[in-house]
Amino acid sequence: MGEAEDLVKTKEVATQISNVINDKENYLDCLPDEAKEILKSLASKWENVLDPNALEVIPLKGAMTNEVFQIKWQTIEGEMSRKVLVRIYGEGTDIFFDRANEIRTFAFISKNGQGPRLLGRFPHGRLEEFIRARTLSAPDMRDPSISALIASKMKEFHDLDMPGSKNVNLWDRLRNWLNEARRLSSPDEVETFHLETMDKEISLLEKELSETRQRIGFCHNDLQYGNIMLDEVTNSVTIIDYEYASYNPVAYDIANHFSEMAANYHTETPHVLDFSKYPDLEERQRFVQTYLSSSGEQASDSEVQQLLDEVEKYTLASHLLWGLWGIISEHVNKIDFDYEEYAKQRFQEYWSRKSDLFSNDESNVTAGGNGEKALASIANEKSEKSPPISKKLKKLFGLSLFRSKQ
Numbered sequence: 001m002g003e004a005e006d007l008v009k010t011k012e013v014a015t016q017i018s019n020v021i022n023d024k025e026n027y028l029d030c031l032p033d034e035a036k037e038i039l040k041s042l043a044s045k046w047e048n049v050l051d052p053n054a055l056e057v058i059p060l061k062g063a064m065t066n067e068v069f070q071i072k073w074q075t076i077e078g079e080m081s082r083k084v085l086v087r088i089y090g091e092g093t094d095i096f097f098d099r100a101n102e103i104r105t106f107a108f109i110s111k112n113g114q115g116p117r118l119l120g121r122f123p124h125g126r127l128e129e130f131i132r133a134r135t136l137s138a139p140d141m142r143d144p145s146i147s148a149l150i151a152s153k154m155k156e157f158h159d160l161d162m163p164g165s166k167n168v169n170l171w172d173r174l175r176n177w178l179n180e181a182r183r184l185s186s187p188d189e190v191e192t193f194h195l196e197t198m199d200k201e202i203s204l205l206e207k208e209l210s211e212t213r214q215r216i217g218f219c220h221n222d223l224q225y226g227n228i229m230l231d232e233v234t235n236s237v238t239i240i241d242y243e244y245a246s247y248n249p250v251a252y253d254i255a256n257h258f259s260e261m262a263a264n265y266h267t268e269t270p271h272v273l274d275f276s277k278y279p280d281l282e283e284r285q286r287f288v289q290t291y292l293s294s295s296g297e298q299a300s301d302s303e304v305q306q307l308l309d310e311v312e313k314y315t316l317a318s319h320l321l322w323g324l325w326g327i328i329s330e331h332v333n334k335i336d337f338d339y340e341e342y343a344k345q346r347f348q349e350y351w352s353r354k355s356d357l358f359s360n361d362e363s364n365v366t367a368g369g370n371g372e373k374a375l376a377s378i379a380n381e382k383s384e385k386s387p388p389i390s391k392k393l394k395k396l397f398g399l400s401l402f403r404s405k406q
Contacts, residue, residue, distance in 0.1 A: 027057035034122035035086055039071055048075040049082055061266055065090045083130035090333050095180050097243050105242045115240055131238055133231040138264040141225050149237045151287045152294035157239055158217030158250050169246035171206045177324040184331040205317055219253035220245050224260035251310035256318040271338040273345045313357050319350035
């Protein structure tokens with residue numbers, strides 16, 4: 001009798017969880033009132049929408065800075081449903097970028113046919129055109145045909161003549177984020193991540209990577225798979241989300257794209273990185289060859305090799321930047337993601353790769369006195385944390401239900 005009661009209770013809890021996940025009315029409450037008003041006003045102008053007030057709100061997974069929702073309305077039978085995208089900015093994320101500048105970038109890219117249209121704005125977010133294409137998955141990044149599309153589109157993006165300053169932004173951004181990370185971190189965190197002397201690392205990197213003349217372009221700076229849409233009908237890709245976009249060495253943007261292949265943000269442990277998935281030499285050569293040749297001129301072997309070498313070194317700048325991002329986000333962002341653990345992995349990869357990529361003595365002067373010490377320090381602080389669980393479900397049902405999975 002006890003076992004039967006337990007089974008009934010288990011089924012009841014499972015039903016409750018299912019209702020929480022599938023109850024779309026709950027998600028309507030996630031939208032600010034200003035966003036709802038703009039959405040209803042927008043839908044009232046579409047003649048094929050049955051009821052502008054009947055919003056179906058669907059959360060989209062994988063975002064680590066913002067909350068993103070698909071909004072859908074029922075339409076006249078036989079006609080395609082109406083959809084838009086709502087992006088709600090994460091708390092504290094203004095530390096990372098200038099929202100006004102992001103909107104200007106968004107509008108310019110949209111005007112040039114490179115991305116979705118801007119449909120409306122509210123105090124802490126915006127409405128965007130819904131692109132009827134699928135977001136890439138982590139394995140898609142390794143597909144040679146899709147990778148070639150990304151390489152060509154990236155070159156097209158880099159060649160945009162964006163109004164405003166065309167100065168390299170990477171080094172200022174690194175120093176600004178380092179200052180924020182120090183300000184927000186506890187003394188223990190500062191010591192663990194060697195933040196007190198990280199400015200030396202940034203200066204050494206800047207010196208090493210600025211010695212040769214490099215291609216500068218308008219870079220996305222966050223080209224992970226979730227920011228790339230694939231239209232399988234036209235076999236074309238669209239790059240979305242321009243929060244971090246700025247002028248930078250194109251080698252940095254490619255390096256960052258390659259480094260993102262270590263991530264899969266749609267697992268139970270989205271913060272865990274697997275750097276064995278970093279593309280091998282053949283994949284990198286194929287990507288760079290396509291990138292350089294996409295504008296019509298065949299690239300020489302020496303051009304390909306030079307860019308490949310630059311890309312490999314710029315992976316270090318990518319690891320430093322996103323390591324600092326993780327430290328800051330741990331303090332300011334409430335999205336359910338283990339930012340600190342993510343930061344540790346990026347810094348560990350920085351220290352482990354640095355000695356292989358730079359051989360001279362000066363560049364091997366590290367924040368902890370030597371790279372091995374810094375690497376060991378971060379590794380020793382690594383804590384064994386359980387996979388993140390939806391905060392909403394934790395609050396409703398407690399943790400005991402999930403312990404068996406862990």
